[in-house]
């Protein structure tokens with residue numbers, strides 16, 4: 001079902017953890033399954049110099065977070081915000097159709113971390129990113145309302 005690359009990133013995920021003095025933090029949730037993900041970034045001269053994630057979710061969510069952080073590291077904010085779920089899935093040698101939605105969480109968490117950084121720095125934010133942020137924020141609120149506070153829970157799938 002899963003490719004060799006997915007299994008490798010699930011068993012040995014890269015960039016797991018938290019950055020205490022992160023420049024930007026993104027937290028997202030999936031309303032349907034209840035999975036939650038955080039991405040933390042450090043930024044210097046508009047480039048993501050360090051990135052970490054925490055995911056309470058399925059194997060695909062963990063593998064896609066791991067790959068998203070690998071793809072985003074060293075990229076400019078403009079490049080990183082353009083990373084798509086297809087980029088992540090392709091880099092992982094494909095994902096089963098039923099698990100494609102899991103890769104959306106990773107792109108959203110990355111977008112949220114970038115949004116957080118830009119707003120803290122009072123830098124210009126594109127209309128696309130603002131719109132995405134509003135949708136993501138709404139889904140996270142609905143997810144926490146429906147599934148409870150996963151920051152105190154252990155994930156379920």
Ligand code: FES
Nearest residue numbers: 033035058061102
């Ligand atoms: Fe929830 Fe994969 S992200 S099932």
